[in-house]
Amino acid sequence: MEDIRAFMSQREFQLLRDLIYKESGLYFADGKRYFLEIHLRPRLKELGLESFEDYYRYLLNRPPGDKEWMRLFDKITIPETFFFRDPRHFEVLKDEVIPEITARKKYGIKRLSLWSAGCATGEEAYTLAMILLEESQVSLKGWSFKVIGSDISMTALQKAKEGAYSEYSVRYVPDLYMKKYFIEVKGIYYVSNDVRRCVDFLRVNLSSDEEMRRMRYFDVIFCRNVLIYFDKKSKEKVLERLYESLNTGGYLFIGSTETLFGIDTPFKGVRFPGCTAYKKEDRDYAS
Ligand SMILES: C[S@@+](CC[C@H](N)C(=O)[O-])C[C@H]1O[C@@H](n2cnc3c(N)ncnc32)[C@H](O)[C@@H]1O
Known part of the structure; x- marks a missing residue:
């Protein structure tokens, strides 16, 4: 199979960003396209999907709590924390x-x-x-x-x-x-x-x-x-x-x-x- 397309188009970014927002409230501003691209690309590879649009379709009708949503949140959240912070x-x-x-x-x-x-x-x-x-x-x-x-x-x-x-x-x-x-x-x-x-x-x-x-x-x-x-x-x-x-x-x-x-x-x-x-x-x- 051809290697995964390295690039997330603006359209794909908007589709995914809006879907993620609807599901979680997490908001990715325009400058975050690269962040989503590099964090989600490994998942495309694991699933054998060829584009971010394919991934969007893969996610589209999955109910809240579906395993794929869990995997996605694991990839795009930032768990930075430590004991006695502030x-x-x-x-x-x-x-x-x-x-x-x-x-x-x-x-x-x-x-x-x-x-x-x-x-x-x-x-x-x-x-x-x-x-x-x-x-x-x-x-x-x-x-x-x-x-x-x-x-x-x-x-x-x-x-x-x-x-x-x-x-x-x-x-x-x-x-x-x-x-x-x-x-x-x-x-x-x-x-x-x-x-x-x-x-x-x-x-x-x-x-x-x-x-x-x-x-x-x-x-x-x-x-x-x-x-x-x-x-x-x-x-x-x-x-x-x-x-x-x-x-x-x-x-x-x-x-x-x-x-x-x-x-x-x-x-x-x-x-x-x-x-x-x-x-x-x-x-x-x-x-
Ligand atoms: C930077 S950490 C903050 C950890 C800790 N509260 C602290 O201040 O050290 C942010 C956490 O918020 C979680 N988070 C983001 N969106 C969330 C949501 N919609 N529901 C529940 N947790 C969410 C992330 O998964 C991440 O672990």
């Missing part, structure tokens, strides 16, 4: 947000639910679990908690479940946490069973209404460095769904370089020293 967020969580939420829930069930939405290979979800485990000896005595890590990429989630990391991923882990929550074997850093027990990993597409309806009653959501891949319209939809997923009084954290400025969203920005978080307010207090 540590200010975790300090604000521990010192400001958790005390506020536990005070609010003190007469109810003493349970906290946190969600790392777009967790990539799991470092953020495990960091949250470590913070909560530390607090369970102090301010969270008598409380139970659960952390959910979710992503669209099955490969990233598989790695998350394994819980084994390179030195690079753990480079910002404070000594105390390193000693208590990791086991190092030949340069691989394994997350301890205590931490693993606190976290469940699930595949969730943030752009799917059906999948998002299952995600409810969270006190805190971390959705950091994920919204950057969406355009304004799909960002607003994802934010609306995340809002629905939170309990009243709950908080959303986004990446430190991201902003909701100019985005139509029901969240109220709350400024803490060194970071802004986004709150789902009581309807009575919301302006």
Whole structure:
């Protein structure tokens, strides 16, 4: 068979880009043609297809959740992450947000639910679990908690479940946490069973209404460095769904370089020293 055509035409780019957008909300601007071309070309070869248009047709009528969509998302998502990324967020969580939420829930069930939405290979979800485990000896005595890590990429989630990391991923882990929550074997850093027990990993597409309806009653959501891949319209939809997923009084954290400025969203920005978080307010207090 002839070798795969190396080039993705503008038309093929637009067809694929629009289809991917419809399925996932991920938006590839015009300058990203080359990115899609080099990341999808290996898949054409594996399938024995001759052009990107053939690949578009191959994808066209596949239902959400089809294996080919999974393979595609694995190829075009960027799972860059590490433990204790933007540590200010975790300090604000521990010192400001958790005390506020536990005070609010003190007469109810003493349970906290946190969600790392777009967790990539799991470092953020495990960091949250470590913070909560530390607090369970102090301010969270008598409380139970659960952390959910979710992503669209099955490969990233598989790695998350394994819980084994390179030195690079753990480079910002404070000594105390390193000693208590990791086991190092030949340069691989394994997350301890205590931490693993606190976290469940699930595949969730943030752009799917059906999948998002299952995600409810969270006190805190971390959705950091994920919204950057969406355009304004799909960002607003994802934010609306995340809002629905939170309990009243709950908080959303986004990446430190991201902003909701100019985005139509029901969240109220709350400024803490060194970071802004986004709150789902009581309807009575919301302006
Ligand atoms: C750069 S990583 C961020 C990881 C982590 N939250 C952090 O800040 O370190 C972005 C992740 O978002 C995921 N993602 C992108 N679009 C998504 C979607 N529609 N649904 C769920 N996850 C998505 C990607 O697969 C990727 O793993």
